[in-house]
Amino acid sequence: MPMEVLARTAERLGLPLSAQQLQQFEEYYHQLIAANRRVSLTSITDYQEVQRRHFGESLAVAAALYRVGVLKPDEGTRVLDLGAGAGFPGLPMRIVHPTLQLTILEATRKKTAFLESLLARLGLEDVTVITGRAEAVAHDPVHREGYDLVLARAVAPLAVLVELALPFLKVGGSLATPKGSRAPQEMTEAGRALALCRGRIVSAEPLPSPALPLTLVLMQKLAPTPAAYPRRPGIPTKRPLR
Ligand code: SAH
Numbered sequence: 168m169p170m171e172v173l174a175r176t177a178e179r180l181g182l183p184l185s186a187q188q189l190q191q192f193e194e195y196y197h198q199l200i201a202a203n204r205r206v207s208l209t210s211i212t213d214y215q216e217v218q219r220r221h222f223g224e225s226l227a228v229a230a231a232l233y234r235v236g237v238l239k240p241d242e243g244t245r246v247l248d249l250g251a252g253a254g255f256p257g258l259p260m261r262i263v264h265p266t267l268q269l270t271i272l273e274a275t276r277k278k279t280a281f282l283e284s285l286l287a288r289l290g291l292e293d294v295t296v297i298t299g300r301a302e303a304v305a306h307d308p309v310h311r312e313g314y315d316l317v318l319a320r321a322v323a324p325l326a327v328l329v330e331l332a333l334p335f336l337k338v339g340g341s342l343a344t345p346k347g348s349r350a351p352q353e354m355t356e357a358g359r360a361l362a363l364c365r366g367r368i369v370s371a372e373p374l375p376s377p378a379l380p381l382t383l384v385l386m387q388k389l390a391p392t393p394a395a396y397p398r399r400p401g402i403p404t405k406r407p408l409r
Contacts, residue, residue: 169193172218173226176377180230182263191262191289192222198285199253206277208253216378223377225256228318228345229263231374231383237316237341243268247314247335249301250274250322254282256345257318261294270295270314272304302400305334312391317342325353325384326407329360330397336388342366343385345374350382360408365390 168174170189177184184192196217203209211220232238243266248257251271261269271294273279279298286294297304304310317332317340325346332342346353350371361367366386374381397403 170196170218170222172215172377173222176219176223177226177263179377180226180375181233182226182230184263188262192218192259194288195222195254195258195262195285198281198288202253202281202285206281208278208281219378221253221255222259224320224345224374224379224381225259226263227374227376227381228256228320228343228383229260231372232316232341232343235370235372235385237343237385238264238267240264241266244315245313246270246316246318247272247310247332249317249319249328249332249335251282252278252321254285256320258282258285258291258294260318261291262289268293270297270310272297272299272301274298274300300400301331301335302397302403305331305397306394310335312337315340319344323404324407325357326360326409327403329357329364329366329386330403330408333364333366333386333388334392334396338388338390340388341369341385342388343383345376345381346371346384347379347381350384354384356407356409361386363408364392364396 170192245268248271251273261267282296314335369385369387371382371384374383
């Protein structure tokens with residue numbers, strides 16, 4: 168059976184995968200490894216490690232969001248994966264949740280070219296891929312306040328991420344990001360960004376991740392983010408709101 172480690176992980180998370188879904192993950196793995204020779208997409212290339220760290224961890228995010236009711240099976244939630252790289256965590260979540268209306272935002276053209284060709288191979292043409300920076304795209308009326316949920320893994324410290332991500336959310340929408348051992352400090356440091364961009368932290372719970380211990384930090388947008396945010400490309404990282 169392909170993707171045995173992932174199949175077991177998914178089972179444990181309460182998200183059993185069909186033979187067709189396992190086949191999609193198998194194809195995803197092979198495309199990732201083939202493209203990684205030309206484009207730097209991931210340092211994790213071992214078959215089992217990809218299942219644990221990339222696919223399994225992404226499904227752990229889905230399981231945690233089902234548990235808290237931010238995602239509901241079969242519901243057509245509008246989701247933005249900000250800085251998705253090779254598609255994590257949004258694309259594995261879309262594979263297990265076919266009604267997810269997923270948009271992937273990624274600044275690097277070589278990475279979005281990989282994602283476009285991958286999506287065609289997987290038959291997931293309904294997923295939208297945007298090449299661009301959050302600082303610019305968040306001011307486009309089509310995308311500003313257009314999403315129920317923003318996901319981001321390994322994109323920026325929380326104080327920076329809040330400024331990049333909250334503008335994309337409808338009022339009441341959620342921002343979810345897995346964080347490592349620095350989660351508590353990052354949450355403290357994000358206080359001012361949350362106040363300025365009109366969000367709050369809802370919870371920070373251990374993620375049922377199959378590899379490293381992680382915390383899923385969940386935030387909610389309370390009111391429209393002032394039009395000044397996000398600031399121009401590069402500024403949120405250079406001068407975080409603290
Ligand atoms: N989320 C993926 C990739 C993490 S690397 C994973 O967990 O595997 C961070 C990615 O975010 C990079 O591909 C980078 O190009 C992208 N990125 C960083 N800042 C960004 C921004 N402001 N707008 C859009 N993409 C950004």
